[in-house]
Structures are given as structure tokens and as C-alpha cells.
Amino acid sequence: EVQLVESGGGLVQPGRSLRLSCTASGFTFGDYAMSWVRQAPGKGLEWVGFIRSKAYGGTTEYAASVKGRFTISRDDSKSIAYLQMNSLKTEDTAVYYCLTMTTTFAFDIWGQGTMVTVSS
Amino acid sequence: QSALTQPASVSGSPGQSITISCTGTSSDVGGYNYVSWYQQHPGKAPKLMIYEVSNRPSGVSNRFSGSKSGNTASLTISGLQAEDEADYYCSSYTSSSAVVFGGGTKLTVL
Numbered sequence: 001e002v003q004l005v006e007s008g009g010g011l012v013q014p015g016r017s018l019r020l021s022c023t024a025s026g027f028t029f030g031d032y033a034m035s036w037v038r039q040a041p042g043k044g045l046e047w048v049g050f051i052r053s054k055a056y057g058g059t060t061e062y063a064a065s066v067k068g069r070f071t072i073s074r075d076d077s078k079s080i081a082y083l084q085m086n087s088l089k090t091e092d093t094a095v096y097y098c099l100t101m102t103t104t105f106a107f108d109i110w111g112q113g114t115m116v117t118v119s120s
Numbered sequence: 121q122s123a124l125t126q127p128a129s130v131s132g133s134p135g136q137s138i139t140i141s142c143t144g145t146s147s148d149v150g151g152y153n154y155v156s157w158y159q160q161h162p163g164k165a166p167k168l169m170i171y172e173v174s175n176r177p178s179g180v181s182n183r184f185s186g187s188k189s190g191n192t193a194s195l196t197i198s199g200l201q202a203e204d205e206a207d208y209y210c211s212s213y214t215s216s217s218a219v220v221f222g223g224g225t226k227l228t229v230l
Contacts, residue, residue, distance in 0.1 A: 035219070044123075044224040045158070045166065045209050061217045097165060105213040106156040106171035113165055 002026035002109055006098045009114030012088055022081040022098030022111060029079035030054060033101040036072060036083045038094035039113075046094070048072075050101050051081065066092075088118045124149065124210055124222035131228040137198040140225045142210030143191060148220055150191035154213035157186055157195045160224075161206045169208075170195060197227070205229045 008020040022034065035050035049062035051072045060072050071084040081098060095113040102108055125143040132138040142149065142157075149155055155173045158166040168177055170186035173193060183198045193212070197204055210222040 037221075044207075045160075045211075045221045047211070047219040047221060050219070063218060102171065104172050105154045105211075105219055106168055107158070107166075107211070108168045108171070108177065110165040110167070 004098050004100070004109055004111035006096065006111045006114035009096065009116045011117045011119065013120050014088060014090055014118055016088055017084070017086045018088060018116060019085070020083040020096055020098075020114060020116070022083075024079040024081070024100075027100075027109075029074075030076035033103075034072070034074060034081040035099050035101040035107060036081075037097045037099060037107065038092075038116075039097070040091075040094040043094075048083070048096070085116070088116075090118050092116065093118045122220070124212060124220055126208075126210060126222035126225045128223070129226045129228065131230055132197075132200045133230045134200050134202065136200050137196060138200060138227065139197075140195045140208055140210075140227070142193040142195070142212075142222045144193075144212055144220070145191055147215040148212040149188065149193050151215060152213050153188070155186070155188060155193040156211045157184075157193075158209045158211070159204075159206045160209065166209065200229055202229050 003025045005023045012018045033052045036048040051060045069087045073082045097113045098111040099107040100109040157170040160166040173188045174186040185196045208225045
């Protein structure tokens with residue numbers, strides 16, 4: 001079964017850091033670009049960033065709202081993608097989804113999401 | 121990068137057809153055939169319904185169709201069913217090597 005499972009969410013104070021993990025199974029992880037999308041409570045979807053597969057250089061792109069604070073990485077040997085979030089702000093509070101991204105920038109496999117709450 | 125523009129809500133009766141628009145610019149929707157549509161039921165993760173403007177993933181009903189004209193993409197749902205009631209989002213690749221979503225449209229089946 002094709003599956004993505006996020007972990008690492010929780011309550012964190014403003015200014016602190018948090019790392020989310022996304023464990024993949026059921027497909028060849030290394031062949032896919034991986035992306036993160038978030039959804040604040042009661043709000044719409046917001047793209048966070050993506051990391052290309054090694055075949056496409058393994059490079060990253062980020063939304064302006066998180067650039068310089070968030071870092072996406074991947075460990076193909078473990079089939080895990082990471083989202084390192086630094087200098088967290090209250091407006092980063094959201095459900096964070098891990099997803100696979102096709103070569104035409106469609107998000108075809110979604111995890112169940114993990115909630116991140118930034119509050120003092 | 122500004123969000124793509126979608127109507128906040130649309131509604132239709134069972135059996136009818138509805139269309140949701142998604143308006144961007146020549147730097148995103150109009151510049152690439154990389155528009156996707158997602159369906160999200162309350163409390164659930166979104167589901168890919170349309171990719172590359174008009175292609176349906178395996179398993180998605182052919183009642184769902186997509187198109188694009190200029191800077192505006194559209195999702196049409198024909199033969200509305202109660203289970204189609206959900207939030208719908210469009211997305212597009214952009215000239216900044218980013219992805220942008222629309223604000224979302226709530227579909228109500230009357």
C-alpha cells in the first residue's frame with residue numbers, strides 16, 4: 001500500500017524549532033520529488049516547499065513565507081523526508097501535509113497530516 | 121506570489137453541472153499547463169482530481185473535467201452528487217519555480 005506518514009508535530013513556543021518527518025512506503029521513494037503543504041485552522045492550502053529527486057539534482061524550492069527559516073531534506077536510504085522549521089512564528093500554526101509531487105507539479109499522494117501549534 | 125483567485129462558494133442541485141474558476145496570471149496559470157485540482161472533505165487530506173489542466177488520475181470519476189483559457193482554469197463537475205460536496209482547490213506551477221494554490225471553493229449540493 002502506498003503511504004506517507006508524518007510525525008513530529010506538537011506544541012512549540014514562538015522562536016523555537018521543530019522537525020517533522022515523513023516516512024514513505026509502498027513506492028520507490030527516491031524516484032519522487034517530495035513536498036510539504038500546510039493548512040492553518042479553517043483556512044486554505046498553502047504550499048511550503050519541495051525537494052527534487054536526486055535524478056533532478058535534489059534541489060529545493062520554498063515559499064516566500066518560509067524561505068530562510070524552513071529546510072526540506074531527504075534520506076532516500078530510509079525513505080524519509082524532513083521539514084526542519086526554525087524561528088517559528090504563531091502564523092506557522094497549521095496541519096502540515098507531506099506529499100509526493102509529479103514532474104508536472106501535481107501532488108498525487110498525501111499523508112494524513114500532523115498538527116503544529118506555535119504558541120506561548 | 122499571490123494566491124490564485126477562486127470563488128468562495130458555488131452550489132448546485134443533484135444532477136446539475138457546476139464550474140469552478142481559478143484565475144491567475146501569465147506567470148502561473150496562463151504560462152504553464154501545470155494546473156491541478158484537489159477535493160477536500162472536512163477533516164480529510166486533499167485528493168488529486170485533475171492534473172496538467174485536464175487529466176484525471178486513475179479512479180477519479182469522469183464527471184470531473186478540467187480546462188483552461190488564458191489565465192483562467194476551470195473545473196467542471198457534471199451530474200452532481202451529494203458526495204461531491206467538499207472544498208475544491210486549484211494549484212499551478214509558477215515562473216518563480218514555486219507552486220501556488222487558490223483560496224479554495226466550498227461546493228454545496230442543495
